[in-house]
Amino acid sequence: MTLGKTKTKEEVIEALHSVAAEMHDKMLKGKPPAMTLPVRTKKNIQFDKKLQVYKYGKNKSTRDATALGSARVLLRSLHITEFIEDMIESGKSSTLREMYYISEGWGNGKFGTQNESNNLAEDLEIVTKCIREDFKLRPEEDGARIIGNVTFEEKNRKGEWMRINCRDDVGDSGYGVPYNVESEKLRLVEHDIDFVMAVETGGMFDRLVENGFDEEARCAIIHLKGQPARSTRRIMKRMSDEWKKPILVFADCDPWSFRIFASIAYGAIKTAHISEYLATNEAIYLGITADDILAYDLPSDDLTKSDLGALESELSDPRFATGWWKEQINLMQEIGKKAEQQSLAKYGLDFVTDTYLPEKLAALGLKY
Amino acid sequence: MTLGKTKTKEEVIEALHSVAAEMHDKMLKGKPPAMTLPVRTKKNIQFDKKLQVYKYGKNKSTRDATALGSARVLLRSLHITEFIEDMIESGKSSTLREMYYISEGWGNGKFGTQNESNNLAEDLEIVTKCIREDFKLRPEEDGARIIGNVTFEEKNRKGEWMRINCRDDVGDSGYGVPYNVESEKLRLVEHDIDFVMAVETGGMFDRLVENGFDEEARCAIIHLKGQPARSTRRIMKRMSDEWKKPILVFADCDPWSFRIFASIAYGAIKTAHISEYLATNEAIYLGITADDILAYDLPSDDLTKSDLGALESELSDPRFATGWWKEQINLMQEIGKKAEQQSLAKYGLDFVTDTYLPEKLAALGLKY
Numbered sequence: 001m002t003l004g005k006t007k008t009k010e011e012v013i014e015a016l017h018s019v020a021a022e023m024h025d026k027m028l029k030g031k032p033p034a035m036t037l038p039v040r041t042k043k044n045i046q047f048d049k050k051l052q053v054y055k056y057g058k059n060k061s062t063r064d065a066t067a068l069g070s071a072r073v074l075l076r077s078l079h080i081t082e083f084i085e086d087m088i089e090s091g092k093s094s095t096l097r098e099m100y101y102i103s104e105g106w107g108n109g110k111f112g113t114q115n116e117s118n119n120l121a122e123d124l125e126i127v128t129k130c131i132r133e134d135f136k137l138r139p140e141e142d143g144a145r146i147i148g149n150v151t152f153e154e155k156n157r158k159g160e161w162m163r164i165n166c167r168d169d170v171g172d173s174g175y176g177v178p179y180n181v182e183s184e185k186l187r188l189v190e191h192d193i194d195f196v197m198a199v200e201t202g203g204m205f206d207r208l209v210e211n212g213f214d215e216e217a218r219c220a221i222i223h224l225k226g227q228p229a230r231s232t233r234r235i236m237k238r239m240s241d242e243w244k245k246p247i248l249v250f251a252d253c254d255p256w257s258f259r260i261f262a263s264i265a266y267g268a269i270k271t272a273h274i275s276e277y278l279a280t281n282e283a284i285y286l287g288i289t290a291d292d293i294l295a296y297d298l299p300s301d302d303l304t305k306s307d308l309g310a311l312e313s314e315l316s317d318p319r320f321a322t323g324w325w326k327e328q329i330n331l332m333q334e335i336g337k338k339a340e341q342q343s344l345a346k347y348g349l350d351f352v353t354d355t356y357l358p359e360k361l362a363a364l365g366l367k368y
Numbered sequence: 369m370t371l372g373k374t375k376t377k378e379e380v381i382e383a384l385h386s387v388a389a390e391m392h393d394k395m396l397k398g399k400p401p402a403m404t405l406p407v408r409t410k411k412n413i414q415f416d417k418k419l420q421v422y423k424y425g426k427n428k429s430t431r432d433a434t435a436l437g438s439a440r441v442l443l444r445s446l447h448i449t450e451f452i453e454d455m456i457e458s459g460k461s462s463t464l465r466e467m468y469y470i471s472e473g474w475g476n477g478k479f480g481t482q483n484e485s486n487n488l489a490e491d492l493e494i495v496t497k498c499i500r501e502d503f504k505l506r507p508e509e510d511g512a513r514i515i516g517n518v519t520f521e522e523k524n525r526k527g528e529w530m531r532i533n534c535r536d537d538v539g540d541s542g543y544g545v546p547y548n549v550e551s552e553k554l555r556l557v558e559h560d561i562d563f564v565m566a567v568e569t570g571g572m573f574d575r576l577v578e579n580g581f582d583e584e585a586r587c588a589i590i591h592l593k594g595q596p597a598r599s600t601r602r603i604m605k606r607m608s609d610e611w612k613k614p615i616l617v618f619a620d621c622d623p624w625s626f627r628i629f630a631s632i633a634y635g636a637i638k639t640a641h642i643s644e645y646l647a648t649n650e651a652i653y654l655g656i657t658a659d660d661i662l663a664y665d666l667p668s669d670d671l672t673k674s675d676l677g678a679l680e681s682e683l684s685d686p687r688f689a690t691g692w693w694k695e696q697i698n699l700m701q702e703i704g705k706k707a708e709q710q711s712l713a714k715y716g717l718d719f720v721t722d723t724y725l726p727e728k729l730a731a732l733g734l735k736y
Binding site: 093094099138141142157164169172174175343 | 455460461462463465466467469470472473506508509510511513522524525530532537538539540541542543544545546547569570571574575577578580593667708710711712713714716717
């Protein structure tokens with residue numbers, strides 16, 4: 001996969017045509033058309049030590065047209081190919097939900113559930129080595145918000161490049177990251193920051209903004225909005241690669257937030273075919289840690305049964321296979337507690353920026 | 369309640385002090401301090417025919433310090449008063465979640481759950497006739513996004529007024545509405561639109577934006593993000609009042625979307641004390657209607673049991689007590705179907721802007 005290099009329209013269309021051509025060739029030879037894909041389950045996920053991200057393993061499954069279900073999938077791939085080609089020609093894009101409804105007109109190729117259409121879009125990414133953005137398909141999820149002294153250029157609907165500084169040209173809610181953050185749509189122009197602070201909750205994002213932390217600490221603040229969208233992970237990866245800035249993740253102390261970090265740093269199962277393109281291996285988990293719950297005597301809640309199960313499964317997850325993570329997870333199991341970022345407010349609204357973050361950053365050698 | 373007129377800091381502090389003063393007076397007279405509030409449940413909600421919005425009825429409940437639970441509420445009110453005063457003095461604001469954690473330091477006044485702190489903030493709105501924005505308290509919910517040729521001025525963190533045109537000065541994700549849209553924070557400067565189109569789903573918002581519907585139809589498009597935040601309802605109310613523009617609501621055809629419309633047009637139970645300030649009585653439900661499901665032969669899903677229950681309860685809801693709504697609800701019950709906005713994609717990505725919306729708008733006398 002040639003990542004980093006944006007594909008031209010022609011390259012994307014060619015890649016899609018080659019899927020159809022392969023089916024056609026097989027049929028000419030009297031063989032049933034087929035499509036071979038990696039098995040996309042947790043069992044076939046391997047930690048790629050060289051790339052330091054999760055990738056699919058060697059297990060493959062083949063869909064050939066001798067079975068009805070597989071034939072239907074192949075038919076759908078051809079319909080999607082046509083649909084994507086139309087969008088590329090007409091400069092349109094579509095939500096995955098819209099594609100699901102558009103399939104109403106595809107006869108036997110009609111999707112039964114949206115899950116089927118989402119999965120097939122990902123399958124096509126794998127076989128064509130393109131990305132969803134090349135296909136002009138987008139999710140409905142909201143992108144991140146960014147505040148700080150960084151300047152982007154975004155290509156607007158009229159094809160003009162708009163220059164937006166995420167401190168001076170936006171309101172309090174910040175710059176809204178679009179779904180496509182590839183270089184054809186978004187340019188990282190300039191910055192005057194020392195690091196990027198990715199924040200899990202909106203309340204904490206707003207706190208850091210109100211307290212002027214972006215200026216004080218010379219950073220860009222990103223609101224992750226829970227499990228981050230692809231565009232959010234991708235823009236952090238680009239800031240890390242192009243600006244060589246550390247990405248620090250500031251989240252709640254609970255097993256689900258640890259997974260947010262893991263997906264940022266090492267990738268996620270559903271997008272393992274493009275992990276090296278979405279995951280920022282250099283990302284650092286800043287807090288809240290189990291240590292912090294004790295050190296700062298934070299208000300905490302008891303771990304639920306499902307929290308405990310998630311922690312247990314993280315202990316066997318290669319993404320958490322470091323001494324530091326094992327210690328943190330073991331400590332959480334021991335104290336049986338979790339805590340939210342906003343629990344720092346116990347000590348007042350300024351504690352997080354006056355005390356907590358300076359202490360945590362100093363421990364990383366980032367002084368301000 | 370003097371709505372529309374922004375209160376000064378001094379007025380807000382005075383209003384809060386009067387709550388404390390009343391308690392103090394009672395104690396001086398040897399009586400237990402008390403606070404009287406309207407009962408804030410569905411049973412005590414009445415449709416105010418003059419204002420055409422939902423308001424609290426005549427049932428009151430009194431909390432006096434002779435019961436432990438009530439005494440605790442009064443204690444908390446005093447702590448909150450002090451906390452709000454501090455924020456006003458220092459130019460800060462706080463999330464409701466932060467206030468919950470801050471109460472850790474309030475001894476017997478500590479909140480047990482966040483629900484308690486949220487409710488008390490609303491109670492204080494009622495007794496002081498201030499609004500949450502006056503108290504510098506804000507929710508964590510995301511505000512709306514707006515795209516279109518409207519210009520706002522937002523006061524930024526440095527106290528400077530920033531001018532933002534929601535078509536020319538923003539990226540594809542639009543202008544993010546801040547939590548406080550009162551005149552002290554946001555000014556409606558100028559516009560060149562004929563109406564406001566409030567859209568339920570992000571997918572449809574993006575569709576209208578990509579298709580250039582805002583320019584084509586001369587409108588501002590607002591993404592409601594499901595059940596709209598207070599700031600979203602308030603900014604629509606202001607656009608309706610100050611610019612005299614119709615607010616059209618474009619949502620899914622299901623009972624929950626009808627409730628979104630009702631909260632925009634007539635108010636919601638939790639905020640019935642400020643309905644006339646949040647609700648835009650002139651708002652019009654554009655679609656998707658049950659009629660549309662049939663007329664456009666839209667892909668639809670069967671109504672679930674809980675959908676049917678919600679429809680049934682809407683039939684006895686004064687907000688839906690018009691002939692038109694009754695017809696629509698009855699028709700839905702009859703066909704047993706619901707449909708999403710994005711199901712219009714069955715006919716292609718342009719159908720909504722080329723055919724559906726022009727036809728619906730023409731029926732309202734809005735041609736473009």
